[in-house]
Amino acid sequence: MKGALTTVPIIKELDIVGARQSGRNLARDLGFGSVDQARIATAISELARNIYLYAGSGEISFQEVQGASPVGLKIVASDHGPGIENVSKVMEDGYSTSGGLGAGLPGVKRLMDEFDIISDDNGTKIIVVKWLR
Amino acid sequence: MKGALTTVPIIKELDIVGARQSGRNLARDLGFGSVDQARIATAISELARNIYLYAGSGEISFQEVQGASPVGLKIVASDHGPGIENVSKVMEDGYSTSGGLGAGLPGVKRLMDEFDIISDDNGTKIIVVKWLR
Amino acid sequence: MSSTKSDIKQYQDLLKQYLDTKDEVVLYQAEQLSKEIKQDVSPDEIIDEHYNTLLKLIPDMDSQIKDSFEFLIQTMTSYALAYKEYHELRTKQLELKAEIEVAANMQNTLLSTSIPQVDGLDIGATSIPAKLMNGDYYHFVQDDEGNVGVAIADVIGKGIPAAFFMSMIKYAMESFPENRMYPKVILELLNRVVERNVESGMFVTMFYGLYDVQRQLFYYATAGHEPGFIYRAQEDQFKEIDAKGLLLGVKKEVKYNQYVDEIHDGDLIVLLTDGVTECRSGDRFIEREEVLDVIKENKHLPAQDIVDNVYKYLERLQNFTLRDDFTLIVMKRSS
Amino acid sequence: MSSTKSDIKQYQDLLKQYLDTKDEVVLYQAEQLSKEIKQDVSPDEIIDEHYNTLLKLIPDMDSQIKDSFEFLIQTMTSYALAYKEYHELRTKQLELKAEIEVAANMQNTLLSTSIPQVDGLDIGATSIPAKLMNGDYYHFVQDDEGNVGVAIADVIGKGIPAAFFMSMIKYAMESFPENRMYPKVILELLNRVVERNVESGMFVTMFYGLYDVQRQLFYYATAGHEPGFIYRAQEDQFKEIDAKGLLLGVKKEVKYNQYVDEIHDGDLIVLLTDGVTECRSGDRFIEREEVLDVIKENKHLPAQDIVDNVYKYLERLQNFTLRDDFTLIVMKRSS
Numbered sequence: 001m002k003g004a005l006t007t008v009p010i011i012k013e014l015d016i017v018g019a020r021q022s023g024r025n026l027a028r029d030l031g032f033g034s035v036d037q038a039r040i041a042t043a044i045s046e047l048a049r050n051i052y053l054y055a056g057s058g059e060i061s062f063q064e065v066q067g068a069s070p071v072g073l074k075i076v077a078s079d080h081g082p083g084i085e086n087v088s089k090v091m092e093d094g095y096s097t098s099g100g101l102g103a104g105l106p107g108v109k110r111l112m113d114e115f116d117i118i119s120d121d122n123g124t125k126i127i128v129v130k131w132l133r
Numbered sequence: 134m135k136g137a138l139t140t141v142p143i144i145k146e147l148d149i150v151g152a153r154q155s156g157r158n159l160a161r162d163l164g165f166g167s168v169d170q171a172r173i174a175t176a177i178s179e180l181a182r183n184i185y186l187y188a189g190s191g192e193i194s195f196q197e198v199q200g201a202s203p204v205g206l207k208i209v210a211s212d213h214g215p216g217i218e219n220v221s222k223v224m225e226d227g228y229s230t231s232g233g234l235g236a237g238l239p240g241v242k243r244l245m246d247e248f249d250i251i252s253d254d255n256g257t258k259i260i261v262v263k264w265l266r
Numbered sequence: 267m268s269s270t271k272s273d274i275k276q277y278q279d280l281l282k283q284y285l286d287t288k289d290e291v292v293l294y295q296a297e298q299l300s301k302e303i304k305q306d307v308s309p310d311e312i313i314d315e316h317y318n319t320l321l322k323l324i325p326d327m328d329s330q331i332k333d334s335f336e337f338l339i340q341t342m343t344s345y346a347l348a349y350k351e352y353h354e355l356r357t358k359q360l361e362l363k364a365e366i367e368v369a370a371n372m373q374n375t376l377l378s379t380s381i382p383q384v385d386g387l388d389i390g391a392t393s394i395p396a397k398l399m400n401g402d403y404y405h406f407v408q409d410d411e412g413n414v415g416v417a418i419a420d421v422i423g424k425g426i427p428a429a430f431f432m433s434m435i436k437y438a439m440e441s442f443p444e445n446r447m448y449p450k451v452i453l454e455l456l457n458r459v460v461e462r463n464v465e466s467g468m469f470v471t472m473f474y475g476l477y478d479v480q481r482q483l484f485y486y487a488t489a490g491h492e493p494g495f496i497y498r499a500q501e502d503q504f505k506e507i508d509a510k511g512l513l514l515g516v517k518k519e520v521k522y523n524q525y526v527d528e529i530h531d532g533d534l535i536v537l538l539t540d541g542v543t544e545c546r547s548g549d550r551f552i553e554r555e556e557v558l559d560v561i562k563e564n565k566h567l568p569a570q571d572i573v574d575n576v577y578k579y580l581e582r583l584q585n586f587t588l589r590d591d592f593t594l595i596v597m598k599r600s601s
Numbered sequence: 602m603s604s605t606k607s608d609i610k611q612y613q614d615l616l617k618q619y620l621d622t623k624d625e626v627v628l629y630q631a632e633q634l635s636k637e638i639k640q641d642v643s644p645d646e647i648i649d650e651h652y653n654t655l656l657k658l659i660p661d662m663d664s665q666i667k668d669s670f671e672f673l674i675q676t677m678t679s680y681a682l683a684y685k686e687y688h689e690l691r692t693k694q695l696e697l698k699a700e701i702e703v704a705a706n707m708q709n710t711l712l713s714t715s716i717p718q719v720d721g722l723d724i725g726a727t728s729i730p731a732k733l734m735n736g737d738y739y740h741f742v743q744d745d746e747g748n749v750g751v752a753i754a755d756v757i758g759k760g761i762p763a764a765f766f767m768s769m770i771k772y773a774m775e776s777f778p779e780n781r782m783y784p785k786v787i788l789e790l791l792n793r794v795v796e797r798n799v800e801s802g803m804f805v806t807m808f809y810g811l812y813d814v815q816r817q818l819f820y821y822a823t824a825g826h827e828p829g830f831i832y833r834a835q836e837d838q839f840k841e842i843d844a845k846g847l848l849l850g851v852k853k854e855v856k857y858n859q860y861v862d863e864i865h866d867g868d869l870i871v872l873l874t875d876g877v878t879e880c881r882s883g884d885r886f887i888e889r890e891e892v893l894d895v896i897k898e899n900k901h902l903p904a905q906d907i908v909d910n911v912y913k914y915l916e917r918l919q920n921f922t923l924r925d926d927f928t929l930i931v932m933k934r935s936s
């Protein structure tokens with residue numbers, strides 16, 4: 001599936017589980033072990049929940065990539081919601097986006113190897129990558 | 134064994150294991166589960182290692198006690214070593230007594246329910262209690 | 267190390283459900299549960315619960331597997347300890363953070379300066395600390411004739427000590443007379459203040475400018491400060507402000523040179539601290555040209571928007587983690 | 602979240618050994634190993650290693666047990682995250698502590714004041730912070746005629762914000778002209794400075810005294826400060842300094858009353874903050890009389906020794922943990 005894109009729309013809460021399942025399957029196919037599968041699934045939950053809770057709808061897409069290591073899984077979460085006003089603030093520990101208990105975006109950053117975010121009036125796009133070790 | 138005292142002398146390194154084993158057996162007999170057994174054993178390791186490393190020799194004694202809860206295990210570690218010069222310092226996190234990696238006395242305090250320490254020129258006595266919940 | 271036994275019961279139910287269905291939705295629920303119980307249940311207790319649930323489901327479990335759980339729980343004790351320390355540390359950190367935030371708010375109030383409203387000169391400014399407290403500083407004054415004095419300064423170092431020191435500079439500047447003062451004189455006075463506190467081991471770089479609104483002249487002097495730029499509209503290019511001078515606090519009596527430039531319609535004066543030009547993106551240092559390019563792209567906007575857009579651009583390039591305090595001032599002549 | 606794979610191999614060996622022997626010594630070794638690998642290996646990775654080791658030992662493991670490990674690992678992801686945050690937090694905490702210590706040293710340098718040397722007036726003073734930074738302050742000035750001005754102040758609150766605010770007071774006082782200024786005037790000027798920064802939410806109590814060395818008169822005014830004492834040698838007793846006045850920063854324009862007392866040979870002027878009089882030993886509040894008794898016992902000594910001995914006495918009574926910043930000044934007339 002190198003370079004091929006899988007996209008999962010996030011509209012209702014159950015789509016979070018669908019995105020997790022797709023991400024986990026792809027991760028397993030790429031050779032990620034149980035620990036990384038669980039971490040990737042957790043990151044997807046967090047990204048998808050953010051879309052569901054704050055943007056209403058959006059999508060999560062998956063792509064096999066090459067770079068720092070020969071095999072990596074790139075996940076892009078995008079929405080056309082109101083955008084994040086203060087990104088640095090949201091990236092601080094203790095300032096959770098999904099209602100207190102979640103790992104929040106700092107958690108997503110810790111779970112993955114690469115993290116980027118673009119947010120403005122047109123919505124938010126978060127790009128993360130996990131490399132196979 | 135209510136009130137009865139078991140005492141394990143600490144002279145050589147292997148005595149640390151002996152003290153753990155005695156403590157674990159007593160804890161199991163008193164009804165402590167696997168998690169508490171492991172925590173009690175870890176606290177004993179730390180206390181016994183401190184005696185072995187800093188006082189040369191001493192002893193660990195065990196006693197069934199009643200108090201905050203009907204059943205508790207009281208552990209007393211005593212030695213006639215040089216004593217601890219600055220107790221407040223030793224009780225700070227990051228100031229480990231057993232060479233960097235150990236849990237140190239703050240760790241022992243966290244593992245147990247009660248903690249007391251008396252230290253002067255005549256040696257050190259540390260008294261800890263774990264209550265059965 | 268107490269645990270909420272009611273919450274942990276859910277673990278048992280979910281585990282059974284997962285073994286029946288192997289459904290991702292149960293793993294999702296397990297993840298949510300673990301977030302909820304995380305505060306009260308430590309990792310060794312989770313494993314104990316896991317083991318006990320398995321024992322109920324598989325009474326004739328291989329004795330090796332049983333023993334292996336004792337071993338796993340013993341290994342997890344260290345993690346349980348770290349886990350307890352983590353919660354204590356968080357509490358302490360929050361207390362300290364709250365204290366520093368109060369001090370930082372106070373600093374913001376104390377150091378606050380309002381941007382002068384001048385016909386034909388549009389001014390934008392921002393100063394963002396890398397940590398909670400700011401070791402950069404900018405300040406505007408306006409004399410009776412409407413001329414604008416502008417100070418931009420950076421304490422060598424950042425964080426609480428730098429911020430603390432910067433408040434000293436502020437009080438020193440406030441004690442100066444309000445009438446028109448030339449850049450070189452101000453730096454010479456401030457040098458004495460900083461030098462008097464030399465035992466503190468702190469040094470300050472400062473650029474001081476005076477914009478003469480009648481004659482459209484910009485007088486300035488620098489005390490070892492990061493050079494700024496003048497954008498020349500006619501040539502459509504930036505020229506580095508070429509000035510020299512010793513940092514504040516190094517020597518007792520220092521004389522500063524004073525320079526002057528004419529400012530024409532559409533020109534921009536760009537003043538900054540090294541937190542703007544020396545910002546890094548991963549291993550790559552951002553070139554000064556890149557900063558200037560962003561300013562050029564935005565030059566048609568109001569000065570405050572130019573400043574804000576440059577900050578947003580560089581914030582993202584640095585992955586939303588500033589490595590140094592960031593201060594940028596743009597003054598735009600438009601008649 | 603990388604792990605030292607060589608260290609984790611030891612886990613496998615120890616687990617196998619334990620399953621063979623079930624010996625406590627192996628559990629002891631597991632505990633030691635877990636302390637060593639704790640830095641690099643997070644709890645979910647331990648469980649993964651555990652699972653893989655078991656799989657090798659028991660290839661025909663019950664499929665329910667296999668699935669259960671997937672579930673356990675998913676639950677542990679939250680803990681792995683907390684674990685990573687824990688290590689980051691520890692680093693940050695150490696940095697912050699170091700930063701505050703630097704700022705505290707700087708504050709000591711900045712707020713330092715030298716005790717005037719005057720014939721016939723022996724002065725001792727000390728100020729000890731409860732936390733790292735001091736929210737109390739004292740300051741001496743001397744005019745051309747040798748008269749001694751003395752300020753003692755306490756920011757309501759302690760720690761970093763209080764210390765920060767106190768440095769403002771210091772700079773404000775330094776900007777005053779150097780010639781003889783009366784206590785009421787100084788408090789009225791300072792009240793305006795504090796009031797101007799009213800958004801900071803900080804208030805300050807201050808006592809200001811002026812000792813006229815020619816006429817042996819002590820002029821003073823107070824802004825809600827803890828009352829001091831005058832020890833009258835002739836009567837061999839302490840008299841509370843009875844003065845009234847509003848805290849600094851509460852109202853815009855405040856007029857302060859000024860009082861004056863004659864000081865005779867052998868008299869002591871005792872100025873202090875509430876950290877001296879309101880100190881506690883366990884549940885017992887220490888009575889003001891107890892403090893005065895200690896001063897009386899020491900009154901034959903040089904003023905600095907009186908001050909130091911009172912501090913030592915109260916420090917021990919409080920179990921070496923100050924609850925508030927502690928500042929004490931003694932001025933002793935001896936002709």
Ligand SMILES: [Mn+2]
Pocket residue numbers: 401402420421422423424428591
């Ligand atoms: Mn700086």
Ligand SMILES: [Mn+2]
Pocket residue numbers: 420539540541590591
């Ligand atoms: Mn800088």
Ligand SMILES: [Mn+2]
Pocket residue numbers: 736737755756757758759763926
């Ligand atoms: Mn105070």
Ligand SMILES: [Mn+2]
Pocket residue numbers: 755874875876925926
């Ligand atoms: Mn006080």
